[in-house]
Amino acid sequence: xxxxxxxxxxxxxxxxxxxxxxxxxxxxxxxxxxxxxxxxxxxxxxxxxxxxxxxxxxxxxxxxxxxxxxxxxxxxxxxxxxxxxxxxxxxxxxxxxxxxxxxxxxxxxxxxxxxxxxxxxxxxxxxxxxxxxxxxxxxxxxxxxxxxxxxxxxxxxxxxxxxxxxxxxxxxxxxxxxxxxxxxxxxxxxxxxxxxxxxxxxxxxxxxxxxxxxxxxxxxxxxxxxxxxxxxxxxx
Numbered sequence: 001x002x003x004x005x006x007x008x009x010x011x012x013x014x015x016x017x018x019x020x021x022x023x024x025x026x027x028x029x030x031x032x033x034x035x036x037x038x039x040x041x042x043x044x045x046x047x048x049x050x051x052x053x054x055x056x057x058x059x060x061x062x063x064x065x066x067x068x069x070x071x072x073x074x075x076x077x078x079x080x081x082x083x084x085x086x087x088x089x090x091x092x093x094x095x096x097x098x099x100x101x102x103x104x105x106x107x108x109x110x111x112x113x114x115x116x117x118x119x120x121x122x123x124x125x126x127x128x129x130x131x132x133x134x135x136x137x138x139x140x141x142x143x144x145x146x147x148x149x150x151x152x153x154x155x156x157x158x159x160x161x162x163x164x165x166x167x168x169x170x171x172x173x174x175x176x177x178x179x180x181x182x183x184x185x186x187x188x189x190x191x192x193x194x195x196x197x198x199x200x201x202x203x204x205x206x207x208x209x210x211x212x213x214x215x216x217x218x219x220x221x222x223x224x225x226x227x228x229x230x231x232x233x234x235x236x
Contacts, residue, residue, distance in 0.1 A: 002138060006063065008145065012055040015152035019052060022155030025162045040094050044087040048151060051077075051084050055148050059141075074134065081127050088120040096233075110229040111220035117212040123150045126205050139201050142186075146205035149182055176213055183209065 020028065027045060030037065054073060061070040092115055099109045130143035153175055160171035183206040190200055219225055 002141070005059075005141065008141075009056055009059050011145070012052070012059070012148055015148045015155075016052050016056065018152050018159065019048075019155030022158035022162065026158065038094065040087075040090050044091045047080070047084045047087045050080060051151060052148070054080070055144065058144070077127075078131075081124065085120055085124050088123070089116055092116050092120070106230075107221065107226065110226050110233070113229040113232060114212075114216055114220040114225060118216050119150050119153055122205075122209045122212065123147055125208055126150065129201070129204070133201075138195070139197070142201035143205060145186070146183070146202065146209070149179055150209060153179055179209070179213075 023045070027034070027037070027041065034042070054077060058070055058073060061067070061073070092112075096109060096112055099112060126143050126146050130140050130147070133139040133143065156178060157168075157171045157175035160166045160174050161168060166174070183202060186202045187200060187206065190197075190202060220229075
C-alpha cells in the first residue's frame with residue numbers, strides 16, 4: 001500500500017461513524033422494534049453497511065498481506081454492488097411514494113426522480129472504474145475511496161437535519177460543499193505528493209459526481225425532465 005495511504009482505514013472508519021450518527025435517531029435508536037420502518041429500510045441498511053465494512057476491511061487485508069482473502073472479498077463485491085444499487089433505487093422509490101402520500105406537488109415528486117443520478121449512479125460507475133483498474137493498485141484504491149465519499153453523503157446530510165435542525169435543502173447544500181471539499185482535497189493531496197497520472201482518478205471521479213449534483217439544482221424543474229420523469233414513472 002502507498003505510504004501516504006497507510007492510514008486510509010481511519011478515513012473509511014470516519015465515514016462509518018458519520019453514517020451511524022446521521023442515521024442514529026431515525027434508524028439505529030429505534031432498535032429492536034423499529035416502529036414505522038419497512039423491510040426496505042432494513043435491507044438498505046444491511047447492504048450499505050456491508051459495503052462500508054468492506055471498505056474498512058480491504059486495506060487492512062492488504063496491509064496484512066492477506067491478498068487471497070482480499071481478492072475473495074473483491075469477487076463477493078461483484079454480487080454486493082448490484083444489490084446495493086437495487087437497494088438505493090428501492091429506497092428512493094419508497095421515498096417517492098411517501099412524498100405522494102404527503103400530498104407533494106407533481107412537479108416536486110417528478111423532480112425527485114432525478115435524485116438517484118446524484119449518488120446511486122455515480123457509485124456504480126466509480127465501482128466499475130475500480131474493477132476495471134483492479135490490476136493497477138494505485139488507481140483501483142482511489143476509485144474505491146471515492147465510492148466511500150458518495151455512500152457517506154446521505155449520513156452526513158442527516159447529521160445536519162437530525163442533530164442540527166436544518167431543513168433538507170440546507171442539509172443537502174452543506175453536504176454538497178463538504179463532499180466537494182473532500183474531492184478537491186484528495187486531488188490537491190496527490191498533486192502535492194507528485195503522484196503522476198495521465199488523468200488523476202480523483203479528478204475523473206469528481207467530474208462523474210459533480211455533473212449530476214450540479215444539474216439537480218435546476219434541471220429537474222425543466223419541462224424536458226418533467227416530461228421524461230412522468231413517462232418513466234407511468235411506464236415502469
